[in-house]
Amino acid sequence: MEVENGGNKEVVVANKRSFRCSDLVLRFLALALTLVAAIVLGVNKETKNVSMEILPKLSPLTVPVTAKWHYLSAFVYLVVVDSIACAYAAISLVITLANRGNKKGLTLLIMISDLIMVGLLFSGGGAATAVGLIGYEGNTHLRWNKVCNIFDRYCHQVAASLFLSLLGATIFLVMVSLSTLNLAKKH
Numbered sequence: 001m002e003v004e005n006g007g008n009k010e011v012v013v014a015n016k017r018s019f020r021c022s023d024l025v026l027r028f029l030a031l032a033l034t035l036v037a038a039i040v041l042g043v044n045k046e047t048k049n050v051s052m053e054i055l056p057k058l059s060p061l062t063v064p065v066t067a068k069w070h071y072l073s074a075f076v077y078l079v080v081v082d083s084i085a086c087a088y089a090a091i092s093l094v095i096t097l098a099n100r101g102n103k104k105g106l107t108l109l110i111m112i113s114d115l116i117m118v119g120l121l122f123s124g125g126g127a128a129t130a131v132g133l134i135g136y137e138g139n140t141h142l143r144w145n146k147v148c149n150i151f152d153r154y155c156h157q158v159a160a161s162l163f164l165s166l167l168g169a170t171i172f173l174v175m176v177s178l179s180t181l182n183l184a185k186k187h
Contacts, residue, residue, distance in 0.1 A: 023096060026175050031089035033168035034121070038082035041161035044069045046154035067151040074127040075158065081124035082165050085117045085172070111179040114172050121169030128162050 045068045051060040069075045092110055099106050135155060138146035148155035 020096075023175065023178065024093065026171055026178075027089055027093040027096060030117075030168050030171040030175070031086055031093060033164050033171060034082045034086040034089060037161045037164035037168060038079050038086060040157055040164065041069050041075060041082070042079050044075075044154055044157040044161070046151045048150055050150060065150075067147065067154045069158075072131050074124075074131040078124040078128040078161070078165060081120045082161075082168070085121055085168060088113065088117055107179070107183070111176060111183070114176045114179065117172045118169055118176060121165055121172065125162055125166045125169060128158070128165075132158055132162065 045066060047064055047066040049062050050065045051062050053060045069079065092113065095106065095110060099110075132155070134144060135151075135158075136146065136148045138144050
């Protein structure tokens with residue numbers, strides 16, 4: 001809506017307060033999702049006794065084997081990305097609360113930073129998904145066996161963390177979209 005102000009036209013956003021409230025709720029939700037995703041994967045560890053055949057004529061040997069999140073660099077990357085996104089969400093939440101005057105430069109900086117978080121979170125999710133699928137399906141061409149049939153709880157925690165992380169990325173994407181629409185309404 002345009003309003004005349006001494007010969008100058010000013011754009012007034014009718015629902016500025018509802019945008020601000022939804023932005024704060026989405027930022028808090030992104031913070032919570034990425035925090036929980038990092039914790040769920042960061043504490044993920046499972047030990048199982050696995051039978052291994054050393055020689056065909058000997059009986060199999062049972063060995064305890066542990067699966068940990070930090071054994072795979074894609075999972076380390078996802079935990080780091082989730083931690084960065086969580087810290088950024090907390091900082092941007094405080095900045096958004098403090099930015100009552102809606103300074104255009106600060107709003108643009110937050111929007112660009114949100115977009116960077118979208119890229120980081122989706123790249124971490126993609127890397128973890130690729131490694132997770134190899135663990136779930138195996139790869140017969142490389143003779144990599146499935147591991148999710150042995151470490152089922154471990155794989156379920158990876159899947160839960162991945163889902164939460166991608167949901168957090170989607171929340172950041174929604175924030176970028178809403179910020180872009182709000183910026184377009186102002187011009």
